[in-house]
Amino acid sequence: MNDAYFMLQALAEAEKALEADEIPIGAVVVFEKQIIGRGYNQTEQLRDVTAHAEMLALTAAANHLGNKYLADCTLYVTIEPCVMCAGASYWAQLKAVVFGAEEPKVGFRRHGQLLHPRTQLRGGVQAAECAALMQEFFSLKRK
Amino acid sequence: MNDAYFMLQALAEAEKALEADEIPIGAVVVFEKQIIGRGYNQTEQLRDVTAHAEMLALTAAANHLGNKYLADCTLYVTIEPCVMCAGASYWAQLKAVVFGAEEPKVGFRRHGQLLHPRTQLRGGVQAAECAALMQEFFSLKRK
Numbered sequence: 573m574n575d576a577y578f579m580l581q582a583l584a585e586a587e588k589a590l591e592a593d594e595i596p597i598g599a600v601v602v603f604e605k606q607i608i609g610r611g612y613n614q615t616e617q618l619r620d621v622t623a624h625a626e627m628l629a630l631t632a633a634a635n636h637l638g639n640k641y642l643a644d645c646t647l648y649v650t651i652e653p654c655v656m657c658a659g660a661s662y663w664a665q666l667k668a669v670v671f672g673a674e675e676p677k678v679g680f681r682r683h684g685q686l687l688h689p690r691t692q693l694r695g696g697v698q699a700a701e702c703a704a705l706m707q708e709f710f711s712l713k714r715k
Numbered sequence: 716m717n718d719a720y721f722m723l724q725a726l727a728e729a730e731k732a733l734e735a736d737e738i739p740i741g742a743v744v745v746f747e748k749q750i751i752g753r754g755y756n757q758t759e760q761l762r763d764v765t766a767h768a769e770m771l772a773l774t775a776a777a778n779h780l781g782n783k784y785l786a787d788c789t790l791y792v793t794i795e796p797c798v799m800c801a802g803a804s805y806w807a808q809l810k811a812v813v814f815g816a817e818e819p820k821v822g823f824r825r826h827g828q829l830l831h832p833r834t835q836l837r838g839g840v841q842a843a844e845c846a847a848l849m850q851e852f853f854s855l856k857r858k
Binding site for chain 1: 758759761762763764765770773774777778781782783784797798799800801802803805806807823826827829
């Protein structure tokens with residue numbers, strides 16, 4: 573069970589978003605090789621800008637552990653997180669953030685180092701699959 | 716009904732956080748001179764790093780309007796928002812963010828311009844009162 577395995581789980585969450593006509597981004601939080609939180613983008617369904625996949629997965633993981641700090645957890649998300657989600661990851665003090673495809677426009681990295689100093693960052697995991705799902709969504713929207 | 720008036724309402728929310736032994740930060744969202752969302756920091760009670768005053772107030776306001784975009788709304792918050800909350804404000808495309816006291820350590824402004832280009836920013840409203848509440852909390856904690 574490596575990064576690719578858990579990214580496929582995050583992709584399964586993103587597929588749920590696509591089915592719900594949401595921008596298809598999915599996330600899972602992993603603790604001791606187990607998924608303890610899942611989420612997919614629900615900003616339209618919930619009419620709530622804070623309902624990003626990462627936020628829902630982090631909240632679910634904290635509920636599971638009964639601890640708001642997720643220092644031994646890794647967040648897997650199909651697309652590079654935005655500033656809000658990077659900020660949430662900072663507070664959770666995650667062990668690692670692993671993303672799939674880059675998001676040059678609204679990804680957090682253009683604003684510098686927003687993650688907690690202890691948090692490792694890895695990108696480009698299953699990037700093509702993660703990006704393809706986004707392209708499918710936006711090409712459907714343009715039709 | 717000006718900035719000072721609504722900041723006092725945000726301070727009333729912060730008092731609720733203090734009573735709950737939470738870091739005392741409060742927020743309100745105002746639309747057409749009416750408060751449509753309130754929140755106070757509940758990260759300990761909910762064991763959830765995302766439960767900042769601003770996030771709860773923004774979610775409440777979006778629920779009230781049935782719209783995730785809060786383009787005609789102003790967020791009042793007693794302390795300069797963090798990166799996460801600035802990121803949420805970006806997505807909500809707020810008209811304005813008004814804060815009380817500065818937060819040099821974890822406030823968003825040290826990371827540059829994170830708010831939406833359309834969002835006005837005003838600070839220092841009732842700053843002394845907002846800061847005093849924080850000092851009261853942390854001096855109690857040190858005892």
